[in-house]
Amino acid sequence: MRKSTPPDVRAPRDTASATVELEDVPFGRFHLHVAVAGSGGQFSDGYILGIIGIALTSATDDLALNAVWLGLLGAASLAGLFFGSLFSGALIDRIGRHPIFAFDMPLLAALSLAQFWTAAAWQLLLLRLLLGLVLGADYAASKTLVSELAPRKSRGRMMSVLAIAWAAGYTIAYLVGYLIAQTASGDRPWTWMLASSAVPALLVAAARLGVPESPRWLIAKGRAQEAAAMIAAKIGPHVTLPTAPAPSSGAPAESGSLRALFAPALRSRTVIACVFYLCHIMPYFALSTFSPRILASLGVHNAYFGGAVYNLLLLVGAVVGMSVIDRLTRRRFLVGSFAVAAVLLLPLGILHDLPITLVIVLFAALAFALSAADTLAFVYPQELFPTRMRATGVGAAVAASRIGASISTFLLPVVVESFGIRTAMTGLVLVLAAGALACYRYAPETSGLKLGSQ
Numbered sequence: 001m002r003k004s005t006p007p008d009v010r011a012p013r014d015t016a017s018a019t020v021e022l023e024d025v026p027f028g029r030f031h032l033h034v035a036v037a038g039s040g041g042q043f044s045d046g047y048i049l050g051i052i053g054i055a056l057t058s059a060t061d062d063l064a065l066n067a068v069w070l071g072l073l074g075a076a077s078l079a080g081l082f083f084g085s086l087f088s089g090a091l092i093d094r095i096g097r098h099p100i101f102a103f104d105m106p107l108l109a110a111l112s113l114a115q116f117w118t119a120a121a122w123q124l125l126l127l128r129l130l131l132g133l134v135l136g137a138d139y140a141a142s143k144t145l146v147s148e149l150a151p152r153k154s155r156g157r158m159m160s161v162l163a164i165a166w167a168a169g170y171t172i173a174y175l176v177g178y179l180i181a182q183t184a185s186g187d188r189p190w191t192w193m194l195a196s197s198a199v200p201a202l203l204v205a206a207a208r209l210g211v212p213e214s215p216r217w218l219i220a221k222g223r224a225q226e227a228a229a230m231i232a233a234k235i236g237p238h239v240t241l242p243t244a245p246a247p248s249s250g251a252p253a254e255s256g257s258l259r260a261l262f263a264p265a266l267r268s269r270t271v272i273a274c275v276f277y278l279c280h281i282m283p284y285f286a287l288s289t290f291s292p293r294i295l296a297s298l299g300v301h302n303a304y305f306g307g308a309v310y311n312l313l314l315l316v317g318a319v320v321g322m323s324v325i326d327r328l329t330r331r332r333f334l335v336g337s338f339a340v341a342a343v344l345l346l347p348l349g350i351l352h353d354l355p356i357t358l359v360i361v362l363f364a365a366l367a368f369a370l371s372a373a374d375t376l377a378f379v380y381p382q383e384l385f386p387t388r389m390r391a392t393g394v395g396a397a398v399a400a401s402r403i404g405a406s407i408s409t410f411l412l413p414v415v416v417e418s419f420g421i422r423t424a425m426t427g428l429v430l431v432l433a434a435g436a437l438a439c440y441r442y443a444p445e446t447s448g449l450k451l452g453s454q
Helices: 029-059 067-095 098-117 121-149 152-183 189-195 198-207 215-220 224-234 267-289 291-297 303-324 330-350 356-377 380-384 387-419 421-442
Strands: none
Touching: 029 067, 029 098, 029 121, 029 152, 029 189, 029 198, 029 267, 029 291, 029 303, 067 098, 067 121, 067 387, 098 121, 098 189, 098 198, 121 152, 121 215, 121 380, 121 387, 152 189, 152 303, 152 356, 215 224, 215 387, 267 291, 267 303, 267 330, 267 356, 267 380, 267 387, 267 421, 291 303, 291 356, 291 387, 303 356, 330 356, 330 380, 330 421, 356 380, 380 387, 387 421
16 A cells, blocks of 8 residues: 655645635735725825814914814814714625725715815814714724735734824824925915825725725625635635634624624623723824824923824834734733823823923823724724624724714813813823723733634
8 A cells, every 4th residue: 555645844835736714824915905905094094083183273263263163173073983983884794895995085085175175164074074974984894804804813913004004194194284384385274284185095095996895794695606706816716715603692693783782792892892992092082183282281382393203103103013913912912001001191190390301201102102002903893793793893892982082082172271281181091091990801812813703
């Protein structure tokens, strides 16, 4: 009898004959395209949200903005994000990830351009609300689609690229706004700042051409042949399809239902996803949107320079977050990031007459910590939910975070004006402490999770 020869483990795999599961496919050009298309959307999203802070500083006199109007306009897109992400998630689980992923960027570009002709505060408020609605839909669609197309071993870093892109968009928006403010010779430079967000949106719309529907969604909808054809065309014929798991006991039978998120099997995961995201984003957006005003209130004379440093550290923090996302367990990263941010912010809330240098150092370190932790927002919620409910769950988590961010962004200038900067900072410390305690007690570990095993 002929003896079988053991395979040579040193030899390269023959991908034409060997099979590999979808989640175990090595990172390749297809995944790079998906990452660029998804991260480009996050760059555009970050730019649209980031430009409003410096634009409002320039528009205050032209639009006769008081503290209430500043809060409303700063929070408008976040309020739109709440409704857009909350209701689009269920729609995306029903009709697929691709339709919204492919067509929301041209709409964002049109709304961005419309801001150039704003003549009154209420007009800008309406446009910012509409921008937020579309952004909310893109958050749910792009995060879900990229997570479902990413290989398991690369998912943490691939999703972290989205966080870096968001921070880059937010930071570059501030720098572009600062440049326009310093060089513009005509009236109303803030209109150019706001309209500039159309440029990245149009570029991303082109980059998203050719990105397919999620094979996991197709399989969950009984369209396995379509999924197989797509995988064969985009990755190769040697890739095996994931199976659609049967719902576990207590799991919702329907997909795309907000009510189903609170079925026994998903209730605790839904709550912790919302609490984590809310407690993280409330200080992140409130501090980022009004960083020049906050620094001025803390005694920093060149508040625009301090704001630029803060925003640059947001970008650096996102890069560092990507480097550690797969080296720390999700729970350790969650709890530790909340604790570090709270410790950094606490002196700004309880101590008086701090040296200006120390204020800038603490604020910059806080930006670094918050942005590093923001990589979790692009990874953790997606890992908590099964495929049939992933976009709905992510949409609900984003919605919770954005309503919290809307409240904190609206209240921050009002609280600073009425009670002082230290009261506002102390309130945000309490939010961070609540997030640390909630995650320590209730957050499940998802490190190394295989999507579909929830």
